[in-house]
Amino acid sequence: MNALPSKAFPLTIFCGKGGVGKTSMALAFALWHADQGRAVLVVTSHPLRELAVSVSLAGLQEAHPQAAANLFISHLDPFEILANKVKQVIPSERIVKKVLDSPIYKSLIEVAPGLKEIAFLGRLHQLSEERSVGETTGNFDLLVWDAPATGHFLQTMKVSQSFEMYLSGPFALLGKEVAEFFADFSNFAVIPVTTLEEMAVDETLELCGKLAAELTMRPSGLVSNMVSPLLVASDFDFDDLRRQAAEGEASKDLQFILDRHAIERSLFQRLRSSLDTEFYAIQRKPSWSSDLGLLWDLSRQLGGMIRN
């Protein structure tokens, strides 16, 4: 655990397989800091944003006013960002509208490889410049990116390093800035999220492998989500426990529970032996009264562990 850096909090990126809880982790992490009095901006490109965000945060204002006042969520739409770029380049509003409405523009934007990604990363970079640095107060203190699922995330990150297609025009400059920003590893922290299921763990290891091989990036930590309480319980001999259960009147049903747990343990072990990073285990709650209640509990579990 590092002390607070003098520079600024890095851009914190939660990534991983679909369905492992990236959005929940990003929000929980943001909530914890917001509750500590830091202004946090969560950036998401989630297309199901109504689902992912508004449902989870319903009731925040009443339950946790301090956190609510400091938490900001922004959905970045690449098409909007590109449209803004057009507005900057062309002074006349009439012509801007003509360009944006033209089928040529629309089709090229849709087809141009990597353009939407570079626009997104460009905006992200711009936002990270607006953070508080040291004594200088910015628009907010912390920037969190709820990244898309593995494949699309890697595609997006790769664009940050290959902008050769854009040799002229305003995007050449944008590409260059983005590449410089992501070449400096103190600017951002990548935190993959996984569940302890075979598919998810495979994908997490593949993600970390590709981050290292293709982008020379290393995760700053790894969150294992929805683990059973036994995984984080203090040390005891699980195999011995299993044997005792087998000797007793353990039914097939109990065997199911123990088998599942054994898989969970071995997958966690596999992650630990393959990756050299900090591990954070987040417990699965058996039930919760509201989405916000669950998220708040996650933020208590997670926030106390990860300190940038």
Place this chain on the structure above:
Amino acid sequence: MPIEIFLGTGGVGKTSVAAATALKAALAGSKCLVLTIDPARRLQTALGIDSNGLEQRVPLDLLEGKGELWAALLDVRASLDRAVLRYAKPQEAKTILEHPVYQILITSLAGMQELLAIERIHQALEDGFTSIVIDTAPSRHALEFLDKPEFFTHLVSTPLVKLVGRTYKLWMASPLTLISKMSFELYSRVEEILGTALVHQILEFFSIFRKIAEGYSDRAQQTLALLRDPHTTSFTIVTTPFKAKRDGEYFLHELKRRKFYVNSLVVNRLWPAYPGTLPPGFPSPLQELVGWYQNVCDAHQRAWQEVSRQFSGDIPKLIPLPELSRDVDGLPALYNIVEEMER
């Protein structure tokens, strides 16, 4: 149903449920293709096959199946190459296949998967499959394979884009004689923003690719019409207990809006209940684990009951499926799911 499409967010077990459905169809005598749009290699694991072959026959000897089961990953390059070779003149085909924009289109463009899924369904029907099961990509792109082709079809039929495609080469030589001054100005603006090199490459490519694109959009329209026909196609939403309410509402709404018919909702990965309590004398960590497990189970059951109440009027089939102790890794495991589905 000749075409069955499975939708859902990540990690709900779409691929396993889709593969089980395909197995069921094949055992009943269909020539069935299960096609996954999801780039993850989940399908091979579920079916217990290992290579990356384009289209593979899954041996059903053990189960004494009457039909055939084939599995395929949506291979963007192969599907597009096939369309190009089939629908372009040989010289044009060569130019297209070697064009740098074509290479970029197939390797890096997010969305190509979705654009080609519809083409792939057309190809499968052409190849004589009587049952086609589609395992779609998770949430982010779940509906894009239905939306993108429509978008592309509109685009291809836009007069200006047609004109640009058709006359690109001439236009570069004497632009103002063929295109109105206004259009040319507009084009220059766009070029100024996106960079000349990029725009030129894209236009050059598009001028050759246009015919393929027009053919694509004709076929896409036909295929989409099939997907909208409830006698031909059924959509299944796959979800897990805690996501079921949200996912069900979201996908039902989005599919209805697009005029597609939802036939089933599968609530997958319900934890099987552990009956009773542990006899006294078991170590306390084990007692705690079981207690915690039972709590999760109860919450799953409650979620399932709520969901079946909520959707019973809107979706004809509501199917609960249990969590398995291992990942689905081959036909025997898959067959267990088939049996669960028939309960």
